[in-house]
Amino acid sequence: xxxxEQNSGPLSVPEGAIASLNCTYSxxxxxxxxxxxxxxxxxxELIMSIYSNGDKEDGRFTAQLNKASQYVSLLIRDSQxxxxxxxxxxxxxxxxxxxxxxxxxxxxxxxxTVWP
Amino acid sequence: xxxVTQTPKFRILKIGQSMTLQCAQDMNHNYMYWxxxxxxxxxxxxxxxxxxxxxxxxxxxxxxxxxRSTTEDFPLRLELAAPSQTSVYFCASRPSETExxxxxxxxxxxx
Numbered sequence: 334x335x336x337x338e339q340n341s342g343p344l345s346v347p348e349g350a351i352a353s354l355n356c357t358y359s360x361x362x363x364x365x366x367x368x369x370x371x372x373x374x375x376x377x378e379l380i381m382s383i384y385s386n387g388d389k390e391d392g393r394f395t396a397q398l399n400k401a402s403q404y405v406s407l408l409i410r411d412s413q414x415x416x417x418x419x420x421x422x423x424x425x426x427x428x429x430x431x432x433x434x435x436x437x438x439x440x441x442x443x444x445x446t447v448w449p
Numbered sequence: 450x451x452x453v454t455q456t457p458k459f460r461i462l463k464i465g466q467s468m469t470l471q472c473a474q475d476m477n478h479n480y481m482y483w484x485x486x487x488x489x490x491x492x493x494x495x496x497x498x499x500x501x502x503x504x505x506x507x508x509x510x511x512x513x514x515x516x517r518s519t520t521e522d523f524p525l526r527l528e529l530a531a532p533s534q535t536s537v538y539f540c541a542s543r544p545s546e547t548e549x550x551x552x553x554x555x556x557x558x559x560x
Contacts, residue, residue, distance in 0.1 A: 439492040
């Protein structure tokens with residue numbers, strides 16, 4: 334199993350719809366989870382961070398974390414064409430049992446297209 | 450506030466040449482990272498550092514070397530460049546196990 338896996342996509346939704354992005358991770362002790370957005374040719378930029386089980390909302394974005402299931406998701410409500418980008422899930426992973434969670438691993442990314 | 454600065458932005462190397470990708474941050478972050486991103490793929494971790502003098506391998510370290518003599522700088526060395534190293538390289542930093550901040554990337558082509 335890969336350290337961080339995302340639903341493969343690409344994902345295409347109409348403007349105004351809800352886009353749902355999913356991510357699973359392998360390390361049971363991971364504590365910090367991040368969603369980044371990356372426009373073509375640009376650097377990743379942080380959208381959301383989440384550290385506790387449950388939901389975290391920020392404007393049109395909601396991150397959901399379930400540590401027991403090792404699952405984190407991102408919902409984008411009222412999707413806009415400007416949301417069209419690749420969304421990357423990132424998780425802190427241990428290098429080995431007992432080490433720190435210093436490794437920050439990324440999933441492959443899900444390409445989202447929001448059409449007018 | 451410059452954040453994370455990578456140089457150069459673009460580079461073409463011939464097979465077998467060597468080069469150093471520079472990364473500097475002015476946020477006094479302990480953790481620094483090097484990633485590569487191939488077309489249509491996510492970020493793959495090459496090396497990382499949790500403080501000056503401490504480095505460790507990531508997912509794809511072969512063909513690369515790093516050093517961390519200061520908190521600010523984290524150069525990535527490519528020895529004997531190969532076409533498989535054609536990629537976009539991103540440097541990132543963060544204070545601890547929190548969000549990471551990225552540089553603008555270096556687009557490297559090996560021909």
